[in-house]
Amino acid sequence: MKPRLQTSLGQQLVLTPQLRQALHLLQLSSLELENEITIAVESNPLLDWDESVGEAPEGMPEAPAVPEAAAPEEAPEREHGGDDDGWEPPDSWSTSGGGGTGDEDGLDPMDRLVHAESLHDHLSWQLHLTRLSPRDQRIGATLIDAIDDDGYLRESLDNIAEALRPDINVGTAEIGTVLHQIQRFDPLGVGARDLRECLFLQLEALSKDTPGKAEALRIVNEVLERLPKLGVDGLAAELGLSVETAATGLHLVRSLDPRPGSQLGGMGADTYITPDCVIWRHNGMWRAGLAGSHTRLTIHRGYEGMIQHANGSDAAYLRGRLQEARWLLKHLEARGETLLKVVRCLIRQQSGYLEFGEQALRPLTLREVAAEVGLHESTVSRAIARKYALTPRGTLPLRSFFASGIGTEGGGEASSTAIQSMIKRLIDAENPRKPLSDAKLADTLKASGVPVARRTVAKYREAMNIPASHERVRMA
Numbered sequence: 406m407k408p409r410l411q412t413s414l415g416q417q418l419v420l421t422p423q424l425r426q427a428l429h430l431l432q433l434s435s436l437e438l439e440n441e442i443t444i445a446v447e448s449n450p451l452l453d454w455d456e457s458v459g460e461a462p463e464g465m466p467e468a469p470a471v472p473e474a475a476a477p478e479e480a481p482e483r484e485h486g487g488d489d490d491g492w493e494p495p496d497s498w499s500t501s502g503g504g505g506t507g508d509e510d511g512l513d514p515m516d517r518l519v520h521a522e523s524l525h526d527h528l529s530w531q532l533h534l535t536r537l538s539p540r541d542q543r544i545g546a547t548l549i550d551a552i553d554d555d556g557y558l559r560e561s562l563d564n565i566a567e568a569l570r571p572d573i574n575v576g577t578a579e580i581g582t583v584l585h586q587i588q589r590f591d592p593l594g595v596g597a598r599d600l601r602e603c604l605f606l607q608l609e610a611l612s613k614d615t616p617g618k619a620e621a622l623r624i625v626n627e628v629l630e631r632l633p634k635l636g637v638d639g640l641a642a643e644l645g646l647s648v649e650t651a652a653t654g655l656h657l658v659r660s661l662d663p664r665p666g667s668q669l670g671g672m673g674a675d676t677y678i679t680p681d682c683v684i685w686r687h688n689g690m691w692r693a694g695l696a697g698s699h700t701r702l703t704i705h706r707g708y709e710g711m712i713q714h715a716n717g718s719d720a721a722y723l724r725g726r727l728q729e730a731r732w733l734l735k736h737l738e739a740r741g742e743t744l745l746k747v748v749r750c751l752i753r754q755q756s757g758y759l760e761f762g763e764q765a766l767r768p769l770t771l772r773e774v775a776a777e778v779g780l781h782e783s784t785v786s787r788a789i790a791r792k793y794a795l796t797p798r799g800t801l802p803l804r805s806f807f808a809s810g811i812g813t814e815g816g817g818e819a820s821s822t823a824i825q826s827m828i829k830r831l832i833d834a835e836n837p838r839k840p841l842s843d844a845k846l847a848d849t850l851k852a853s854g855v856p857v858a859r860r861t862v863a864k865y866r867e868a869m870n871i872p873a874s875h876e877r878v879r880m881a
Contacts, residue, residue, distance in 0.1 A: 427736040431743060431784070434791040435679040435696065442702060442737075451723065451730040455703035524595075524669045525549055526555065531590045535864050537583070540573060544583045548596065556595040556666025557603070558584070572723045594665040601629050607661045620646060620654025632658075633878040676818040680795040681803075684759065691756055693748045695741050696795065702737070704730055746778045751806040758806065759796060763826040769807050824840045824855060832871060 420631045433441060437559070528549045537545060547569055550562040562577040562793070569575050588596040593610050595601035604625045611618050628635065628643055632655075635643060641651035662668070680696045712723045751774070757765030775782045789803035808822040828846055835841045841849070843862045850857045866873075 424735070426732065427739060428787065430740045432787040432790050435681045435793075437791075438740075439679075444525075446702070449726050449730055450708050451705050451726045451731070451734075453703055453705040455701040469570055512797060524552070524554060524666045527669050528552065528587065528590055528595065529597065532587070535586065537586070540575075541583050541586075543573065544569065544575060544580055548580070548584055548587055552596060552666070554666050555664040556592065556597070558596050558598055563725055590829050592662070592665040592668050594662060600663055601625055603663060603665065604629070604658065604661050607665075608657075615657070617650075617653035617657040620644070620650055624654050624658050633876070678793050678800055680800055681792040682744060682794045684748070684752060684794050684796045686797065691752045691759060693745060693752055693794075695745060695809040702734065703732075743780070743784065743788050744792065746780075747785055748776060748779050748803070750774050750796065755806045759798065762798065764823050764830075766808050766822045766826075773809065774807075824850070824857060825869055827853070827855070828862060828865055829869060829871070832866075832877070835877075838878065840874040842874045 409620070415770075430438065430441070446454065447486060529546065532542065532545045532549065544565075547565055548558065551568075552558050553567060562580045565580050566575055566577055569580075584596055588594075588606050588610075590596070594603040594607045597606055605622070608618060608621050608625065623644055624632065624640065628640065631643075632640070637648055637652050637655060640646075640655060641648045644651060646654075682693055683696050685691050686692070708723060709727060712720055712727065715723060751769075754769050754774070754777075755766060757767065771782045771785050773784045780788075789807075792803045793800050794803060796849070805822075827850060831841060831846055831849060843859045843866065846862045846866075847857050847859045850862070863873075871877075
């Protein structure tokens with residue numbers, strides 16, 4: 406073996422620092438971008454805020470950060486963008502995620518995002534306030550991790566013991582004792598293994614003089630599975646009670662919460678979103694613009710002028726910071742252009758969705774959008790990640806504009822979201838005493854020109870958390 410030189414040809418993708426920054430900015434949400442820009446301005450003396458205000462596009466509403474659950478028709482927003490056609494970025498560019506030093510009251514922009522307390526946070530907080538030994542605290546933490554968002558413990562105690570075994574050797578009886586303590590936590594009924602136990606825990610916590618408590622306990626323990634089909638008269642006969650007494654117990658059972666965990670967690674009314682773009686209708690045409698504040702990012706002219714008069718080391722430092730500032734402006738402009746390009750494509754493809762709602766949502770994939778706008782699928786994916794649009798239908802995630810499709814008898818396609826909407830509409834209009842089975846739903850959709858198999862209907866129904874027909878039987 407002798408050392409030798411050898412040449413070869415090959416292709417390799419190299420992510421330069423500039424390209425990394427462009428990709429990083431593209432996938433940031435509006436609030437994350439706002440924070441990123443604030444940090445950049447604080448660390449780079451060549452960047453500054455330009456408080457001048459430009460004109461918003463005609464007919465464009467403005468929009469502040471809004472609660473996700475809200476669906477405002479109008480809110481303050483504006484569109485920003487650069488007019489640079491050459492290689493050098495413009496000296497001033499309006500950020501799509503806001504800018505400036507924060508709100509008028511001096512608060513950091515990120516303070517406007519309020520995180521809702523999750524069920525696990527709420528339970529863990531109560532666990533830490535409970536006087537338990539370190540060993541029981543560890544068991545309790547493992548049990549809380551296993552509780553799902555509805556508040557149920559789906560894992561068996563044997564599996565919990567197996568999960569704890571590498572650290573502590575514990576039996577199911579000891580785990581059951583700690584679980585009994587957690588089942589007394591707020592919300593009542595949490596940590597139950599099934600619906601019967603969940604309702605029993607809530608009834609057990611009521612005072613003894615609660616009207617109908619004894620009858621409700623009998624209903625839960627003896628006839629819960631057959632309750633939907635019995636009716637008040639059948640229930641009274643089954644338990645040997647008067648109709649009035651049975652009705653009182655039944656009313657108490659109905660007042661209980663079968664999903665206690667749903668009271669906490671998720672995106673609540675106190676969780677705020679800043680839309681990244683605005684979609685509005687003007688003169689019969691759908692239009693889109695970038696959302697943001699009225700502040701703009703610019704090059705600090707004072708420090709830029711000092712470069713010519715600074716000494717060697719200072720001049721080199723300022724030139725480096727100036728180049729960083731120009732690259733940031735360039736990438737912010739590219740981010741806004743890419744986001745607008747994708748959103749305008751979504752408007753063209755899904756105008757029916759904006760007009761009529763989910764039932765008019767047509768099948769659309771990342772590949773189709775990428776081909777239309779001339780971008781890679783991964784770029785489109787980054788552009789829509791954690792991005793929201795303020796529309797006349799409310800604040801919608803950009804991912805909601807995409808859906809898989811199923812062929813129809815007319816030769817076209819219906820999106821899975823549209824089919825789910827059709828299923829939900831049929832179930833909402835069904836006879837409560839004779840709910841539609843999955844097979845009947847499939848037949849009805851087929852008659853409407855959407856051939857869907859019964860198992861597909863069942864899958865969509867479960868995805869919407871709608872019970873099966875035999876569980877939807879409601880008493881008069």
